[in-house]
Amino acid sequence: MKQAKLYEAHLMTSDLERSIQFYKRLGFTLDYVIEERRVAFFFLGDVESKENLLGIWETDKEVPRRHIAFSISLDDLKNSIDWLKEKGIKAEESFGLPGTEPMVHAWMPAASVYFSDPDGNSLEYISVLENPPRRELGVVQLSEWEELNK
Template sequence: MGLGGMKIYETHVNTRNLKQSIEFYQSLGLELAYVINERRVAFFWLGEAGKKEQMLGVWEVPADKFVTSHFAFGVTLEELMKIPSFLEKKGIELRPSFGLDTSEPVVHAWMPAASYYFADPDGNSLEYLALLEGEARPEMGAVHLSTWNEVNGNHDKRSV
């Protein structure tokens, strides 16, 4: 039995400093939902205002138990194109990925999706990701958006 409408409701990352992480994730626009100080965890709502369809949990753990992880925020391509200036205003640097610089989004041609990568204060790998129209081209690997657009006959970086 397939569950075609299934999606991830909740995911979690670890932190070494809960207060710092709360401030960081709020700076990205996440709504703080609930903090349980005794358990050293904070929960954030993601998605459209008032819908409460997805949640991020951030758990403070001792340094010797800390392990980095990764997750991606889904956005539109139009929103993705604004991410560099959005993060720069917050003092957050984009990270090169898959051997490509941060001059433009990286396209994972097998999906296809365009992404920008960055990190939270603990080094967890975070990503803003926009699904792209068109057929998957896994043979291309990871390329800049301009290369993806050229191969697909689209010369406007902002459209797909």
């Protein structure tokens, strides 16, 4: 996993609309807002590159949970759960799906595996997929995604 690179970062805000306007002023490209989750996703460059993603989450909590994602190849991602297990690290359930295989965020699309560091920070291995987005699918297991995209 030495070839991993930083893919995205997430920050908290007390006012999502104010933050959306601020990051748009900085020249970031607003790509997707999920109102019911109070989150906005920006790309720091072109949306087509699907790189350098920033998520802004509205919260009323004083101590926000932090999250970092590392971009890796799809082959490495498919092997990452076993690789993490060998290191004594468990892949975690996320978005209601078990951590037994990578999951796909169909709106991007990208496949992910989630785990935590000893301080409870959320970490993610992610691989952007070549298929077109299918936002209506939400989050699905990678095996389901591959079956739907044969």
